[in-house]
Amino acid sequence: MSKLFSEENRAAFSKPLNLDNPVVIQVLGICSALAVTSQLKPAIVMGLSVTVITAFANVIISLLRKTIPNRIRIIVQLVVVAALVTIVSQLLKAYVYDVSVQLSVYVGLIITNCILMGRLEAFAMQNSPWPSLLDGIGNGLGYAWVLIVVGFVRELFGFGTLLGFQIIPESWYVENGGWYMNNGMMVMPAMSLIIVGCVIWAHRSLNKEEK
Amino acid sequence: MATKKFKCELCGYIHEGDKAPASCPKCAAPADAFTEIVEAGAEAPAKKKGLDTSSNTYTIIYASVMVILVAFLLAFVSSVLKPTQDANVENDTKGQILTSLNIDIKASGFNVADEFKNVQDMLWNGTELVPYEGKFLSSYGSAIKAGELHVFVAQAEGETKYVLPVTGRGLWGGLWGYIALNADKKTVYGTYFYHESETAGLGARIGERWFQEQFNGKPVFAGENTEAVALKVVKAGASKAENEIDGVTGATLTSDGVSAMVQDGLSVYLSFINN
Numbered sequence: 001m002s003k004l005f006s007e008e009n010r011a012a013f014s015k016p017l018n019l020d021n022p023v024v025i026q027v028l029g030i031c032s033a034l035a036v037t038s039q040l041k042p043a044i045v046m047g048l049s050v051t052v053i054t055a056f057a058n059v060i061i062s063l064l065r066k067t068i069p070n071r072i073r074i075i076v077q078l079v080v081v082a083a084l085v086t087i088v089s090q091l092l093k094a095y096v097y098d099v100s101v102q103l104s105v106y107v108g109l110i111i112t113n114c115i116l117m118g119r120l121e122a123f124a125m126q127n128s129p130w131p132s133l134l135d136g137i138g139n140g141l142g143y144a145w146v147l148i149v150v151g152f153v154r155e156l157f158g159f160g161t162l163l164g165f166q167i168i169p170e171s172w173y174v175e176n177g178g179w180y181m182n183n184g185m186m187v188m189p190a191m192s193l194i195i196v197g198c199v200i201w202a203h204r205s206l207n208k209e210e211k
Numbered sequence: 212m213a214t215k216k217f218k219c220e221l222c223g224y225i226h227e228g229d230k231a232p233a234s235c236p237k238c239a240a241p242a243d244a245f246t247e248i249v250e251a252g253a254e255a256p257a258k259k260k261g262l263d264t265s266s267n268t269y270t271i272i273y274a275s276v277m278v279i280l281v282a283f284l285l286a287f288v289s290s291v292l293k294p295t296q297d298a299n300v301e302n303d304t305k306g307q308i309l310t311s312l313n314i315d316i317k318a319s320g321f322n323v324a325d326e327f328k329n330v331q332d333m334l335w336n337g338t339e340l341v342p343y344e345g346k347f348l349s350s351y352g353s354a355i356k357a358g359e360l361h362v363f364v365a366q367a368e369g370e371t372k373y374v375l376p377v378t379g380r381g382l383w384g385g386l387w388g389y390i391a392l393n394a395d396k397k398t399v400y401g402t403y404f405y406h407e408s409e410t411a412g413l414g415a416r417i418g419e420r421w422f423q424e425q426f427n428g429k430p431v432f433a434g435e436n437t438e439a440v441a442l443k444v445v446k447a448g449a450s451k452a453e454n455e456i457d458g459v460t461g462a463t464l465t466s467d468g469v470s471a472m473v474q475d476g477l478s479v480y481l482s483f484i485n486n
Binding site for chain 1 (some may be wrong): 264267270273274277278281284285288289292295296299300302303312405410411412413460461
């Protein structure tokens with residue numbers, strides 16, 4: 001048991017959450033961070049789906065790593081990811097139809113998420129299944145928290161709601177005689193890049209000494 | 212590097228190392244008196260254990276096997292799950308039609324399939340409504356193109372309502388919707404819209420009830436002119452005339468798509484609406 005959670009393995013899990021975060025430090029997966037974060041709920045679901053798929057893909061590639069021909073390794077990784085994503089989306093359609101309608105394009109977007117390919121190539125190809133699983137979960141969650149932060153800010157200031165519930169009191173709004181207006185900028189895709197930029201800024205100044 | 216063995220031809224001394232010693236420590240013979248001992252079986256340089264994973268043959272076989280396996284796996288998953296998925300889609304479509312009639316299908320204990328038994332699937336043949344006998348359709352784009360005009364007839368609030376399917380295009384993909392008209396066919400009773408792949412939080416909000424409910428009670432035509440559909444979606448907050456609906460902020464193209472879909476979709480049914 002202690003071997004399973006050795007220092008190295010714990011690092012594989014915890015580093016991507018903070019010091020080696022795929023979005024904040026490596027700036028991967030920015031495209032989907034832009035597309036799905038205008039509201040909190042899709043951001044959470046996307047974060048979790050990526051976590052699940054990264055974990056599985058990492059384990060599968062790690063099991064196959066000694067047999068994969070070097071010259072077509074990227075293609076093999078892509079096939080594994082695409083097959084996994086297709087199966088997951090089929091399962092969602094059959095058993096949780098509501099969720100699959102809500103996710104619509106995001107499930108497909110997972111295939112093109114650079115974090116997945118990055119982890120498969122950089123970690124799973126060299127490591128055994130158990131650390132790869134931890135690394136996959138760690139990176140997925142590292143990606144998820146950034147998405148959730150961005151989604152939180154954008155939904156709160158863009159719509160005045162969180163997860164669809166009104167947070168900013170209706171009486172504050174200009175229409176109801178108040179002084180407040182939703183910030184239309186927050187709804188625009190470009191805003192997510194600015195927020196990710198702010199997150200990176202905050203994260204770097206907090207971790208200055210550790211580098 | 213495995214060490215090689217060298218034998219002194221003069222005294223038989225065996226030296227182990229990478230090359231022969233400068234002189235034999237036993238009989239002081241010079242280096243060229245030594246000959247290398249080649250052990251049987253070790254003549255060829257040792258082959259790497261297992262398969263050569265970078266050879267062309269291996270690569271091609273690996274790729275083919277992988278593709279065939281994955282293809283079978285996906286085909287298997289798809290065929291096993293297909294009936295469940297189709298049932299879900301059909302149920303979902305029925306739910307959408309019911310939603311356009313302002314029925315809350317999310318209410319607990321609500322059974323879409325049971326409730327849909329009160330809705331008749333009819334066809335408009337240009338002069339009258341005839342019952343539709345075929346299999347329930349889950350999308351109406353191709354049916355409308357083929358001139359097969361479905362009309363769902365339902366009873367609500369004590370009068371007959373007609374639900375017309377419409378389809379169109381948004382920013383990224385297809386849009387579809389169901390527009391329920393009151394018995395006079397000139398005002399909207401309720402609507403339902405959904406999309407294939409509009410942007411979450413922007414275009415995708417046309418699927419939310421607050422947007423759809425804006426249509427309720429709106430007249431389809433402006434004034435007495437019943438030849439041109441006047442109902443349309445305008446920029447958010449810009450609706451003035453009674454035919455105009457507020458679009459979604461930040462999703463002008465999707466809103467325009469809904470507008471075109473409503474106008475084109477209802478225009479196809481003009482002969483029914485004016486009947």
